[in-house]
Amino acid sequence: MSDFYLFNTLTRTKEKFEPLEPPRVRMYCCGPTVYDYAHIGNYRTFVFSDLLRRSLLLHGFKVLEVMNITDVDDRTIDGAAKKGLELSAYTGPYIEAFFEDLRQLRIRQAEHYPRATEHIAEIIALVRRLEERGIAYRSGDSVYYRIGGFKNYGRLSRLDSSGIQAGARVEADNYDKENVRDFVLWKGGRDESVAWDSPWGRGRPGWHVECSAMSMKYLGETFDLHCGGVDLTFPHHENEIAQSEGATGKPLARFWVHAEHLLVDGQKMSKSLGNFYTFRDLKQQGHSASAIRYLLLGTHYRSQLNFTTEALHAAASAVGRLRDFHERLKICSPPPGAREEPALWCAQAFREALEDDLSISQALSALFDFVREVNRLIDLRTLSAESRARALEELRLCDSVLDVLEPDREEDEEFVRGVEALIEERNQARRSRDFGRADNIRAELDTRGVVLEDSPQGTRWKRKG
RNA sequence: GGCGGCGUACCCAAGUGGCUAAGGGAGAGGUCUGCAAAACCUUUAUUCGGCGGUUCGAUUCCGCCCGCCGCCUCCA
Incomplete structure (x- = not known):
């Protein structure tokens, strides 16, 4: 079997990826904070983790994936307060919307979607463990992580203390901390409605600690890979490492993989720029x-x-090309006696490209080369039945990662009957060489968003765009 | 101030110390078609931000400059 390579943020190099317990890969992906609808920048990251997951599967690994749902933090609490809702009543619809978006974007489901609010006990246990080790300390009603107690702090993000201090935004409550760089594990004493009992009084978890507690619960103390958006490298992932490794003394994840940001029209997406x-x-x-x-x-x-x-339109055209190819391949009738084409493959090149740090451009290049070549053979009428079957299988393998071949929506029956009735009427007109009538029907269907394709195998139709 | 990334055709986007600089989109011409659509063929970078250097040879390595972007305590 070929090897799988990924760029590891820990070492800033491309490394051979091997799970601790092959073939199972245990991965943790940082998920959404459900204070609003997720934006396309978020989905860039989630589509990336989907690509990673599917590429691992194509390679032959099994995947156990966990993605957290952050349903308690400043933004969710503020949002709920503004609407006068209970926290869960506020976040519930956004969680549902998130899963619906994932479904439509064909992002495969992770095995677990743990929520912070459902793991308060695990979080408290982890903070206690850190306390026992002398890494966490109490200050006021809160509990903080003592950066100085973890010698590897900064290893992932490669930020040294001077760098951090030079650019530091000063947190409002930093006077509680021994060191500005210390971060909060448990926020207490805020007299908020959103709070849980704990050994330190009522309070709620800090942001980073949920991921440490939940990854440990579902994936164990050391797992294979951890992914998320680049901006999480610091402080979130750095702090996760500090928390988990501080408590267990074992490495948290062997590979850290980060997805770059999405820009809109060349700029960072923001509500004030109107490109959100x-x-x-x-x-x-x-x-x-x-x-x-x-x-x-x-x-x-x-x-x-x-x-x-413009890029979105280009993407739609590319998807259309793949779908047209797929349909064409399904309906083409191989002439008897056509020779098997030995060069007809692309899935291997496709897979090997993805195994090389998810080189998607190379993978797509291999696929489109294949599409052109097979189309050519269909045109030449030299594609054998065997080659056709193989080509379909090759395409299926590639689409097990891309997942763009299936139509986006279910057609409702009434609409389909209407379209098919008009197509039949048009074909009668064509048979009687009434091309004016035929073209009128084509135009009528066009206004309904339907495009026709006449071929020796009959008339096909598809949705425009 | 510190750390990092990027700049390849009209747009998106791979890639390599020298063999025709992938692929997609868009445009143009052609084949096919009653008309279309789809498909195929041809075509669009003697050139890879600029200037130097290393080298027999650089888009690829090095330096400088210009431009864009990101991170540096709660943003995917």
Whole structure:
């Protein structure tokens, strides 16, 4: 079997990836904070983790994936307070919306989606463990992590203390801490409605600690890989390492993999610039989920991805090309006696590209070379039945990662009957050489968003765009 | 101030110390078609931000400059 390589943020090099207990890969991905609808920048990261997951599967690994749902933090608490809702009543709809977006974007489900609010006991246990080791200390009503007690602090992000201090924004409550760089594990004494009992009084968990507690619960003290957006490298992942390794004395994850940011029209997405989009916004503008998926998938994960309307249209066209090819391959009738084409493969090159640090451009290049070649053979009518079957299998393998071939929506029966009735009427007109009538029907269907394709095998139709 | 990334055709985007600088989109011409669509063929970078250097040879390595972007305590 070939090897699988990934760029490891810990070493800043591309390394051979091997799980601790092959073939099972245990991975943890930082998920959403459910204070609002997730935006396309978030989905860039989640599509990346989906690509990683599917590439691991294509390679032959088994995957156990955990993605956390952060349902308690300042933003969710503020949001709930503003609307006068209980925290869970506020976050619930956003959690549902998140899963619906994942479904439409065809991001495969992780095995577990633990929520912070459902793991308070585990979080408290972890903080106690850190206390016992002398790494956590109490100050006021809160508990903090003592950076000085963990010698590897800064190893992942490669930020030294001077760098951190030079650019530091000063936190409002830093006077509670022994050192500005210390971070909070348990926030107490805020007299908020959102609080749990703990050995330190009522309070709530700090941001980073949930991931340490939950990854440990579902994946063990050491697992294979941890991924998320680049901005999480510091402080979130650095702090996760400090918490987990501080408590266990064992490495947290062997590989850290980070997805670069998405830009919109060349700039960081922000509400003030007016270039802030949720997945729902884009759907509303008429863009298909598969085009969005393809666009998010198509740029290497360690490069910034510039999201533009033009690129979205290009992605839609590329998906259309693959789908047209798939349909054409399914219906083409191989002539008897055609020779098997030995050169007809692409899945291996596709897979090998992905095994090389998810080189998606190379993978797509191999796929499209294949599409052109097979189309050519179909045109020449030299594609054998065996080659056709193999080509379909090759395409299926590639699509097990891309997942863009299936149509985005279920057609409702009434619409389909209407379209098919008009197609039949048009074909009668064509048989009687009434081309004016035939063209009128084509135009009518066009206004309904339907494009026709006449072929020796009959008339096919598809949705425009 | 510290750390890091990027700049390849009209757009997106791979890649390599020298063999025709992938692939997708868009445009142009052609084949096919009643018309279309799809598909195929041809075509669009003697050139890889600029200037130097190393080298027989650099887009690829080194230096400087210009431009863009990110991180440096709660942002994917």
